[in-house]
Amino acid sequence: MGNYEGVSQNHQNGVDHNSQQINKGLDVFYINSIFILFAIAFITGGYAIMTTEVGIKILESVANFRYAPTMIIVLIFAAAPLSVLIGAKSESYRDMFIINIIFAVFILTLTMFPQALRNPINITLPSILAFGVNLRVDQLSLLMVLAASLLWLMVMVYGHHYMILEENSRSRFYFWFLVTFGGVMGAMMANDLLTMFLFFEVMYLSCYFLVAHNQSSDALKAGNRYIYMGIVGGLSILLGISSLYVYTNTFILGEIMAPLQVQYANNPTVITFAITAILIGFSIKAAVFPMHFWLPDAHSSAPTPASAILSGMVIKVYIFSLMKFLFKVVGLDVIRSISLNNILPPLAIVGMIMGSIFAIGQKDIKKILAYSSVAQVGYMILGIGLMNDKGFAAAMFHIITHALMKSALFLSAGAIILQTHKRDVREFQGIGYQMPITMGIFTIGAMSMIGIPGLNGFMSKWYLSIAALEAGNPIFVFMILVSSFLNAVYYLPIIITAFLKKAPDRENVLVMDQLPANMLIPMVLIGSGCILLGFFPQWVMKFIEHGITTFL
């Protein structure tokens, strides 16, 4: 609670001192943001037409542009220090600059689309980092990268106004925000273990500054826990990678598999040790159940835009990389012989149940959401642990689904904190009348978490259950449903309190949210994404199912 008081105080002090400063350039920022949002609508709509119409010549030139992955990373890392320089002049221009950079990244991601559909893009920068940097964009990476850049864009539009709440240097926040973005993009496209590790560490360390941004004692404590665990995980991964390299002489994801299997036949102990070390590292960073305890504090004490991207995308990077590691490095034979398929699902199940149970006991809204992330990581790990194509697809689908749901929940929770300064869910009486749109988005996200049909959370549960039954484990299906019920137990009271109970200080009269449009629009877009994906999951699922064939 110390944290919350701190925040509210910050707000009180911060508003007088900063709002005018931001208000000066607000119009420019608005126009720019609106232009970008329209452009997104135009592009996503027009893309389908472009692929079929005679714009082939443009497409040809786009299709042969093979430097997009490198450009994306260079662009982001170059923009980060520039944003600080601009931020020293005017905060609005800095935000405008950042949002344009993210938008440019989004466009660049789209240009990779036609190539990645045909065959994966491979890029090697041989001289860097002694072993060379390898990037590869196949369909699944493209999907993740696309989701990440969209999420960053939404959060950035939202964050412009929200960050007024935070007293500490916003330029610092945005600098690390961009660096994290670069790390995420790089890690998703990485095609060798060392590059992956490099971007992991960049991302991890930069996230520390997002977590501890508040500089309150709670935030610092959470940050400490986060950084120490992360470093242990990172070193563990490094240990594993280097011992694998000693035996296989390569880092590249596809190529390492054959020598690894040969070496596994010769030296099973060492290889098993290396794989275990890497897996422990991954599971610390992805907050798989017994190693999750850094996550709730870290994600809840970060400023809301940071929480949204941390829970929405950053932990997913590790899960996606875990998939890459398991299926491109270790291979199914070795997985079966060290019986990983018997170890991962029980861990996932325990995480699903325990994460929800811990969330029931929490009072702080952001902490509830963070514990819920622990539970949701369990779903994805379960999907991977089933070791069949359907489970894999379900895990991928849940990554996208969860990014939508959790960012909707975090953004709406942040809006509530910004407007009412309430973090305790027991004090949420009547907020449904005070902020109907925000609470509506929250309700959509929460219902989706519970798994109400018509929302995307239901579809991922459906796919996951079918995959579990295909693997011959009805008990997993049962546990998924138990976990859904537990989700209902901690999400429904929040909704009920907000919509039905009477606030002590105000009548339950319906008024519109007192929020600027640039906070409402991202929330509404993400919320409608939840509904759309709930009715038309095949838009993503088709892509994933097709992508798996090129991925493996």
Added chain:
Amino acid sequence: MKNTESVKVLHHHDTSLGYKPSTPLFINNLIIFLLTIAAFVFFVSLTGGGKAPYLHETIRQFVASKTYYPLLIVFIPIIGGFISVVCGKKHENLRDALTVDFTFITLLMVLSMYPVVASEKIVLNLPRMMGYGLLLKVDMLSFIMAALTSILWLMTMIYAPHYMAVENHRNRFFLCVAITYGAILGTVMSGDVFTMFLFFEIMTFSSYMLVVHCETEDAIEAGNSYIYMGVFGGLCILLGMILLYMHTNTLEFTPMISELVSMGNTRYVVIALFMVGFGVKAGMIPLHLWLPKAHPVAPTPASALLSGIMIKIGGYGMLRTATSFFFPAVHEIENYKDILWYSSKNLGAVIIWMGIVTMGIGVFMALQQGNMKKMLAYHSVSQMGYVIMGIGVGIYLGHKGAMGFTGGVFHMINHALFKSLLFMVAGAIYLQTHDLDMYKMGGFWRKMPFTALVALIAALGITGTPLFNGFASKSMLHHAIIEAYEYGHPSFWYAERLFVIISAGTVCSFIKLISFTFLGKCPEEYKNIKSGYRMMDIAMLGMAVLIIAVGLRPDYILNYFLIPAARNITYDPHFIDKYLGHMNYFNSHDILGMIPVYIMGAVIFVAGMKFHLFHLHFPHWLRFDYILFYPIFKVASFICNRLNKGQERVLEKGEGLVDGVNSAINAITEGYESQVSKGERLVEDVSSAINYLTEEYETRLERSEGLIGRCVYTLNLITNRYESSMIKSDVVIYVVILTSILGMLLIFK
């Protein structure tokens, strides 16, 4: 009682806001009501097909050519709800009128499906939607439910405006009502479990908002038990669905027991999950707990809808899943002895007894209630028991189960009519008295003669008096249970006896309701209550007319709706022809059979009054929810608490670990630092010692060289003096030279 008081407060608060249904609204509703009557007369003349074959054929072709027709029916109420609520922000009367109009349009659209449904099914397939694909399919059973829903909805919407004037948040209420309506239509028109589940869950959540509408603490508590049990039921259905899908690869409602036999006993698990999931909504014991809590706290129009239709959707779901997944297809079986009937027989026996227990407990609890709406809610439980029993017989007897099936569906229709009318009566009384305790009332028939009349009609309906609708379905159910022990196991003889006793309990309960409320002496405080409102009277009139119409001509419903519905299911067509085709309701045996029931009911009533049995309340710990759910709740919360504490402790330990490591590091560092500082001190000591020594030496040196030093000092002093005097002289010399040069320059310019 807390509830009533707060509602009273709301009432006074809100009438001051000044919303009153206006005359144009009344005229609109009256016109709609008359149009509905006209539509019904037209519909009845059309159903035979003989009176206007050309029109029949035109409508059939029109509807059959529009494949999206069912989807349109689902969406019109929802879109209409949004439109009317947008209008309702400014003009509340316009909203109420629009709601009624949209409901009327939907009713007409539903009725216009009859010509198609009579001969074939309307099928709408939306492939890849929601991954699996949605399937809407309208057959006769769906049509019956959809038409029943629409009629009830229209009457309730005509009734609602006056009643809702005492409640807040009317826009939200009407929006949720509209969404619930669309969802119910979708549920009954679904062609597979997946689609059904989608609409079923939407219905659960939108009707939750109706239950908790008053926002009082009672309402929220009742809503909690409703929503958690609803979610639990939904998850049961989902689990059953997934298990079924993995085995058969389809979820469509087609007879598939021949495929399920290879599942072994898992097939019973699957069907039990469906029964539990839908049974929660149907109020089946012991899953009925939410019902007596939720129905009384909802606003009356909502309770009429919940009790009238929504609990039937649960029964409909049970009927649908059991008669499709557990029934063999027509071509697979030869007669009723086929081995494929074995599993449905096992299931049916369980369901019959569940139904009997539900009936019994419902009536028994209803007898003890003083709150009118609570009593009606318990009667809903009991009457759903009749329906479940009918469904059970329909499943149990397999090939010969048509009587149970038709009886069950018929009782759903009848119960919807009289129970919603009874709730409307309770609402009308509540608006005048602001109280629901029937023990405090009496003599209202003088004040509200019309309400008393319709209440009497509804009571005659529910108790099963000949010439009212309940008689027809109850005697069919009675026939069904007799068939169950004739064709099946003899133990159902006891079930038949219980059936009669429970009917007597129902009679007693409604003698009690009528006599306490409308007869006797009017208490002082209610001397000046007025008659009801006109729109409420219209709605109640409509329901009463329907009750009497169905009671007079039950064979119309049977021949044109129920028998075609039964023919769609794998029942023996010869059996249907023989027993149902020419059924005579008003035979002496059935009518005379009602006399002992009435006598027994009256005896129970007199005995109950004499010995004050109606005020008998069980101790707290004997209540159902206490026995069943309290321990579960306690254990669960205990486990949660322990786990949370454990987690916190682990976290603390974790922190402790980190702190420990930190402090250890600190200690080591400090140790090291102290070592270092000690070392430094040593060095300092040494250096200071050295300094000391040096100083000593120097002082000694100074002392020894004091004389020479003094000489040097004096010498220096003298030199300084000399030099400073030298400088002074120099300054004089320079100044003189410079001025002379300047002077020279000035002179020789």
